[in-house]
Amino acid sequence: MPMLSSALLVGALPALAAEVSVTEKGHASNPTWSADGAQLAFEINDYSGNISLFAARVQNGNPVGAPSKAKLAGAESSFGGSGSVAANASWLNDGMMFEGSTAGGAMRLYFWSPGGSMAGEFLKSNQIGGDLTWPAAAPNGAALAFVSDATGKGDIYVWDANTNEVTRMLESPFTEAAPRYDAAGNTLAFSRKNQGGEDLFTVSGGGATPLIGGQGDQTRPVYTPAGSIVYFTSERGDGHWDIAVSSGPGKKKILAKDVRLPVRAPPAMSPDGQWVAYGSDLPDKANYIYFTKVDGSATVKVDTKLVAAGEPALVTSGGRTFLAFTALPDAGADWRQLHIVDISGKGPQ
Amino acid sequence: MMRLGLLVPIAAMVASAPAWGATAAEAEHIRLSEEMRKLATRNAWRGVEASYQKMLELEKKGVTLSAEDHLLGVQAARQLGSVYDVYLRLQAANTVAPSPDLQGQIANIEANYGLVKLDVDDKFKGEFPFKPERMPMDPFKRTAIETAQKQVAEQRKFIGMLPHGRYTLGPQTFDISKDDAERVEVYLGPVKKNKGGKGDPMAVRERKGPRVDMGPLYTIMGSTDIETTALSSGGPGGSAATVSSSSSIGGRVGGGYEFFLTKGWSLALQGGWHGGFAGSTDANDDLVSASVQESASLGFWSVYGWVAPTWYYDDLAITVGPTYSFVHVTSEAEDVSQGALEGNLTCGGAAISVFYGLFDTPLLSNSRSGFSAAAGVFASRSMMTFPWAQVAFTIAPEG
Numbered sequence: 001m002p003m004l005s006s007a008l009l010v011g012a013l014p015a016l017a018a019e020v021s022v023t024e025k026g027h028a029s030n031p032t033w034s035a036d037g038a039q040l041a042f043e044i045n046d047y048s049g050n051i052s053l054f055a056a057r058v059q060n061g062n063p064v065g066a067p068s069k070a071k072l073a074g075a076e077s078s079f080g081g082s083g084s085v086a087a088n089a090s091w092l093n094d095g096m097m098f099e100g101s102t103a104g105g106a107m108r109l110y111f112w113s114p115g116g117s118m119a120g121e122f123l124k125s126n127q128i129g130g131d132l133t134w135p136a137a138a139p140n141g142a143a144l145a146f147v148s149d150a151t152g153k154g155d156i157y158v159w160d161a162n163t164n165e166v167t168r169m170l171e172s173p174f175t176e177a178a179p180r181y182d183a184a185g186n187t188l189a190f191s192r193k194n195q196g197g198e199d200l201f202t203v204s205g206g207g208a209t210p211l212i213g214g215q216g217d218q219t220r221p222v223y224t225p226a227g228s229i230v231y232f233t234s235e236r237g238d239g240h241w242d243i244a245v246s247s248g249p250g251k252k253k254i255l256a257k258d259v260r261l262p263v264r265a266p267p268a269m270s271p272d273g274q275w276v277a278y279g280s281d282l283p284d285k286a287n288y289i290y291f292t293k294v295d296g297s298a299t300v301k302v303d304t305k306l307v308a309a310g311e312p313a314l315v316t317s318g319g320r321t322f323l324a325f326t327a328l329p330d331a332g333a334d335w336r337q338l339h340i341v342d343i344s345g346k347g348p349q
Numbered sequence: 350m351m352r353l354g355l356l357v358p359i360a361a362m363v364a365s366a367p368a369w370g371a372t373a374a375e376a377e378h379i380r381l382s383e384e385m386r387k388l389a390t391r392n393a394w395r396g397v398e399a400s401y402q403k404m405l406e407l408e409k410k411g412v413t414l415s416a417e418d419h420l421l422g423v424q425a426a427r428q429l430g431s432v433y434d435v436y437l438r439l440q441a442a443n444t445v446a447p448s449p450d451l452q453g454q455i456a457n458i459e460a461n462y463g464l465v466k467l468d469v470d471d472k473f474k475g476e477f478p479f480k481p482e483r484m485p486m487d488p489f490k491r492t493a494i495e496t497a498q499k500q501v502a503e504q505r506k507f508i509g510m511l512p513h514g515r516y517t518l519g520p521q522t523f524d525i526s527k528d529d530a531e532r533v534e535v536y537l538g539p540v541k542k543n544k545g546g547k548g549d550p551m552a553v554r555e556r557k558g559p560r561v562d563m564g565p566l567y568t569i570m571g572s573t574d575i576e577t578t579a580l581s582s583g584g585p586g587g588s589a590a591t592v593s594s595s596s597s598i599g600g601r602v603g604g605g606y607e608f609f610l611t612k613g614w615s616l617a618l619q620g621g622w623h624g625g626f627a628g629s630t631d632a633n634d635d636l637v638s639a640s641v642q643e644s645a646s647l648g649f650w651s652v653y654g655w656v657a658p659t660w661y662y663d664d665l666a667i668t669v670g671p672t673y674s675f676v677h678v679t680s681e682a683e684d685v686s687q688g689a690l691e692g693n694l695t696c697g698g699a700a701i702s703v704f705y706g707l708f709d710t711p712l713l714s715n716s717r718s719g720f721s722a723a724a725g726v727f728a729s730r731s732m733m734t735f736p737w738a739q740v741a742f743t744i745a746p747e748g
Contacts, residue, residue: 073424092486094461111487115453117427120488137486144486164484164491 017304020056020063020324020338028338029263029311031324034091037317039114040324041089041096042067042338045263049083053098055114061322061342070098070110073118080104086119088264090135097122097135097144107131109146128157128166134178138185145169145179145188156190156203170208176201180266182223189221189229200231200246212246220266224294225273232261243267243276245294255292256299258282260310271316279310279325286310289325302343307331320344374410381407385421397425416446427489430496432462432510461490462510463525463533466663467497467518469505470538471714477501477519477537485512508663555609556661556746558716560617562702562723564741566601568625570649570678570733597625597649601723601739607659607746615659615746617668623737624650649735651676653727655700661748664706664717672698674727676735696735698727704743715747 020028026046033040040058045051056067070086071078078084080103089098095113102108109132112119122144123132130150137144142161147154154175159166169188170176177198179190187204189211198217201208212218216234223229228247233254234240243256260279262268268277275291286308288301306327313324323343326336381400388396401422404414419442426434436458443451469477479501481494490512500507501518515524519537538555603621610616626648657670676694701724706717721743728734 073428094485095487097486111489113457113487115450115457117454117457117489118424120427120492122486122488141486142483159486161483161486 017339017341018062020067020340022054022067022069024052025335026050026052027336028326029336030087030089030265031311031313031326031338032089032091032096032265033313033315033322033324034096035093035315037315037322039091040313040338040340041091041098042324042326043087043089043263045087049085051083051085051087053086053089053100053112055089055096055112057115058317058322058340060318061320061340063340068114070100070112070114070119072100072110073120086110088133088135090137092137093141097137099133099135107133109133109135123159123166136179136181136188138181139183140185142185143181145181147177147179156188170203172208178220178266180222182227183225189223191217191219191221200229202229209249211249212244212252218244222266222269224269226294228294230255230267230269230276230294232259232267241281243278243292245276245296253296255294255296256290259290260286260308262311265311265313268312268314270314271321275314277312277314277323279308279312287327289323302341304339304341306339307333308336374407374412378404378407378412378414382415382418385418389421389424392428394425394428397421398429401425414441414445416442416451419445428492430492432458432489432493433464433508436462436510458510460527462493462512463527463529464531465497465507465509465511465525465533466535467501467507468534468536469501469519470536471505472539473505473519473537474539475519475537477505479507479518480516481512482515482517485514487512556615556659556748557607557609558713558746559604559744560607560619560746561604561744562619562621562721562739562741563602563743564600564721564739566599566623566625566737566739567596568599568623568649568735568737569596570625570735599623599625599650601737601741603653603655605655610658613660613662615661617655617657617659617670619655619657621653621655622650623653623674624648649676649678651696651727651735657700657702663748664719666704666706666745666748667701668704669701670699672696672700672725672727674698674735676727676729694729694733696727696729696733698725698735700725702741702743704745706745706747709747710744713744716744717747718742718744 022044024044026044029043029045031040031042038058040056042054043051044054053070054067057064079086079100085101087099089096095111097109097111099107100110109122110119111122128148128150130148132146132148134147135144144159145156148157154177156169156176156179157166158169175193177191179188181188187202189200189202191198192201198219199213200211200218200221202211214235216237218231218233221229221231228245230243230245233242233244236242241259241261242254243259244252244254246252255276256278258281260281275293277289277291279289280286287304287306289304289309289312290299290301292299304327307330309325309327311326315322320342321344323341324338326338328336381404385397385400388400404418408414419438422438423435426438439451439455443455467479479498484491493511497507497509497511511525513525513527515522518535521535521537523533523535525533601621601623603619605617605619607615607617651674653672653674655670655672657668659666659668674696676696677691678694679691702721704721705719707719710716710718721741723741724738726734726736
């Protein structure tokens with residue numbers, strides 16, 4: 001991949017950034033691209049207990065029309081509970097899976113095809129009970145892993161597209177979270193709360209295999225095409241979050257320090273899996289979005305000219321690479337806003 | 350004597366009857382709309398569906414449903430797994446209030462679903478589970494498939510829309526794709542056909558079995574000369590009568606069999622009885638021995654044979670072909686001394702029948718019962734014509 005120096009990137013991108021706006025007030029967060037780059041999901045969190053999920057159509061890096069909002073069928077089209085929550089979108093071939101609150105306040109999984117229909121509940125309570133969270137589809141669409149607290153703690157379950165049945169992946173006394181499939185759809189990486197913190201494990205049918213433990217939390221793993229796992233770690237303590245990569249059990253390498261931990265997302269990988277993108281938690285670097293090669297060989301940055309830039313998401317569409325991120329327009333602004341910028345030829349592909 | 354004052358309100362009621370009817374229908378529409386919305390808030394989709402069906406009945410009374418009505422019908426159909434109903438109701442809503450959103454939803458269905466007919470013959474003895482190669486994650490697509498699975502298991506039949514993809518029905522694997530210009534039809538039957546010996550063997554439903562038509566008949570008898578013989582002992586030995594513009598009410602009963610020809614076509618062979626009563630003649634003239642005019646009544650009966658190709662599509666069948674009839678006509682002479690006159694004719698003709706099957710015929714496999722409308726004409730060599738029409742209860746093979 002051609003590399004650019006950070007000097008070339010600095011100051012070049014803000015003029016190209018397009019803002020995705022909605023009329024609802026709140027922090028824009030958790031941008032997530034569809035695989036073809038034609039749609040961008042994001043959340044608006046009013047920090048009063050309501051989180052709405054939107055999808056914006058994107059053409060050549062520019063939002064087209066007003067973003068559509070995920071709604072349920074029925075006269076009561078909003079999600080229920082003490083607040084209305086629809087969040088944590090995960091794109092599939094023909095729509096997205098996300099977490100939504102029910103009238104009773106439970107969290108369930110919903111499927112939504114923006115522009116096609118209302119959102120519908122993915123699995124009924126007679127198939128699997130409890131709060132359902134962390135949906136993660138296998139790349140080939142053959143299965144969907146998720147977490148249910150039906151037993152009183154988080155357990156990983158898998159819905160099998162061939163049988164239309166749900167099975168519990170692991171029997172353990174611990175709480176598991178954040179499952180992610182590898183490229184082949186055979187192995188899951190996930191985090192497990194044990195001994196006070198979160199550690200990473202993998203499972204491919206039998207029992208869980210420890211991957212990375214240690215101080216603090218190791219969480220939100222995501223596979224690269226080559227099979228290594230990129231994740232967030234707080235092993236340094238004091239609220240410091242870093243990004244690390246593991247190529248196997250016990251092996252880890254820190255790629256970036258003091259990153260801005262996204263609200264929900266795992267580390268943002270480039271479409272080719274060679275780069276990881278992140279914002280910085282350090283005040284003097286908070287206007288940049290950084291890109292670091294997974295092998296640790298290079299880091300580039302782009303100056304957003306905005307404040308507290310973070311939650312990057314990357315996609316390649318039509319031979320071009322687009323970066324979505326959220327940031328405050330200025331230090332006194334109330335709400336984070338969502339931006340899209342074309343970084344074709346200027347960074348990760 | 351009724352006072353005029355009493356007539357006024359009665360006249361007013363009569364005059365306003367249509368308006369009152371419309372108002373009542375509108376009131377019912379409003380009630381159903383409110384009921385439907387309340388049911389929707391409780392996710393009581395079967396109730397919403399029932400209310401929507403009642404609304405469709407009101408359309409026949411002149412009530413115009415709103416786009417919102419249709420859209421609640423859309424949601425009910427979607428929840429209940431009938432994508433085809435979703436599609437039709439979206440189109441209805443878009444007709445009332447066109448919008449890019451509705452058009453997008455219609456286009457989305459057209460891009461992701463295809464029409465399909467799954468049909469398992471009663472004589473098919475194997476297992477016939479209906480399965481997608483891979484269940485989609487979209488819950489609405491899954492509901493559509495699960496609905497089809499239930500119908501196939503319970504009724505051995507499904508007609509509707511299913512998501513694009515690969516499926517198996519019993520031993521058959523098939524695809525529903527966006528490239529399908531026509532409805533995908535999959536049939537499991539006892540007979541395997543192999544078109545020209547090429548490709549995979551293909552089961553084709555052989556539409557064959559008994560066919561019965563029975564129902565009331567209306568026949569018009571045209572003008573002609575017929576040879577007659579006197580029935581009374583004192584009557585002449587032979588005569589001829591002229592008959593014109595007579596009509597009769599009667600019945601027609603036929604039974605026979607349909608033979609499978611090829612997909613979409615069968616051949617019906619039928620014989621039956623065809624009779625009319627209570628006719629009257631406008632003119633009657635005995636050309637041999639005496640004038641017989643304006644006889645009071647006329648009757649006839651015939652036995653017929655019908656050979657007719659049948660084109661069929663699902664429950665619709667159109668049968669048309671030639672008939673041959675032996676007709677016996679009876680006419681009373683005005684001159685009592687001549688008694689009744691009767692004559693025999695042989696007639697050629699043609700008949701057409703349009704049948705729609707409504708339900709499976711009890712105790713008869715692969716047979717549908719319903720109603721048909723038939724019409725035809727038969728004529729003697731002397732051009733005495735018998736145009737006729739019939740509405741019949743019909744039993745016919747399943748198409």
